[in-house]
Amino acid sequence: SQTIHQWPATLVQPVGSPLSLECTVEGTSNPNLYWYRQAAGRGLQLLFYSVGIGQISSEVPQNLSASRPQDRQFILSSKKLLLSDSGFYLCAWSVSWTGTGELFFGEGSRLTVL
Amino acid sequence: AQSVTQLDSHVSVSEGTPVLLRCNYSSSYSPSLFWYVQHPNKGLQLLLKYTSAATLVKGINGFEAEFKKSETSFHLTKPSAHMSDAAEYFCVVSDGTNAGKSTFGDGTTLTVKP
Numbered sequence: 001s002q003t004i005h006q007w008p009a010t011l012v013q014p015v016g017s018p019l020s021l022e023c024t025v026e027g028t029s030n031p032n033l034y035w036y037r038q039a040a041g042r043g044l045q046l047l048f049y050s051v052g053i054g055q056i057s058s059e060v061p062q063n064l065s066a067s068r069p070q071d072r073q074f075i076l077s078s079k080k081l082l083l084s085d086s087g088f089y090l091c092a093w094s095v096s097w098t099g100t101g102e103l104f105f106g107e108g109s110r111l112t113v114l
Numbered sequence: 115a116q117s118v119t120q121l122d123s124h125v126s127v128s129e130g131t132p133v134l135l136r137c138n139y140s141s142s143y144s145p146s147l148f149w150y151v152q153h154p155n156k157g158l159q160l161l162l163k164y165t166s167a168a169t170l171v172k173g174i175n176g177f178e179a180e181f182k183k184s185e186t187s188f189h190l191t192k193p194s195a196h197m198s199d200a201a202e203y204f205c206v207v208s209d210g211t212n213a214g215k216s217t218f219g220d221g222t223t224l225t226v227k228p
Binding site (some may be wrong): 006034042043044046049088090092094100101102103104105106107108110 | 160216
């Protein structure tokens with residue numbers, strides 16, 4: 001069966017420090033991968049999605065970047081965090097091409113920038 | 115183009131009474147529709163999905179939803195609320211446009227009173 005792992009679960013970082021959140025998927029090949037952010041009391045905002053290795057699409061201009069160095073690995077990064085980067089970050093995957101669009105989510109990473 | 119509107123940001127019910135969470139959608143094509151549930155500080159879990167099969171869809175934990183094309187609605191119901199149903203609920207549409215990305219509603223917070 002397919003599983004998705006996301007870490008770290010919780011992170012407290014000072015303003016201006018770097019960020020790296022990692023997500024890996026097991027049990028499937030060539031998934032579509034997504035990073036979402038959820039601000040407190042808000043809905044989900046799509047940040048990045050990827051349909052293949054090295055292929056990243058950004059949805060909103062921001063202080064963050066994403067990379068997909070391997071088929072089932074998706075990394076969210078920042079060189080210098082801002083206070084506004086605080087939030088709950090969710091990685092998700094879906095079946096590419098023939099899928100219905102169903103998303104499978106990780107457990108999330110809570111980022112607090114101080 | 116696709117869009118989704120969750121008509122209630124907050125719903126409060128008493129334990130043992132019915133639950134109704136309302137969702138309207140807009141889609142240029144035949145959409146897939148989903149309901150996800152999110153408990154605090156957790157990832158999203160799929161409750162149920164409609165993918166052009168039966169219009170009445172049964173999901174986990176006693177939830178069900180009916181796809182009504184004429185009303186462009188996909189309301190989520192449950193006959194009897196349980197305390198453990200208290201959570202955030204998201205209605206999602208995916209119609210193969212928008213580069214295969216899903217569109218999320220803003221969410222409905224369900225409160226269950228004892």
